[in-house]
Amino acid sequence: MTELEKSMESMITVFHRYANEGGNKSTLSKKELKKLIENELPNFLKSQKSPDTLDRILKDLDQNKDDELDFEEFAPLIIGLSVACEKHYALLHEKAKK
Template identity: 65%
Template sequence: MTDLEKCMESLIVIFHRYADEDGDGRTLTKKELKKLVEKELPTFLKTQQNPKTVDLILKDLDQNKDDKLDFEEFLPLVVGLSLACDKCYMLHQKKGKK
């Protein structure tokens, strides 16, 4: 398997690791999303001063307003954080070249 294939597999496995907890593996409930963010994104969570971070993420990503996130609704979180990380990476590279 290539690195990019491994990465996509990993996204699916991580999502279902948490989504499966209540027996319905198609969606993350708020409780499951909270656990995912706490366990998988501890560094991000620490930077957020707002104790309602998980509520805000859910509200922001929940397109069909069912108070749950399916895989399609979850992916923009990964995209947003990856973009933010990439900006840092590029900035770092620039500094390194100076």
């Protein structure tokens, strides 16, 4: 498996590790999303000081308004974070060149 394929597999595996915990086994409840973000995206959480961040994330991603996230609803969070990271790196790179 290539590096890119492994990253895709990791995203799916991590999602299911948390989704599988209780209730609907194929979706993330708010509690499961909280645990995933706390454990797997600790640096992201540190930059979010507002106490209602989790509620906002869930509301933004939950397309069908069932208060649960399936993988298709969860994926945009990872992409959004990756795009933000990449822009940040690009900016640092630009500055370093000057």
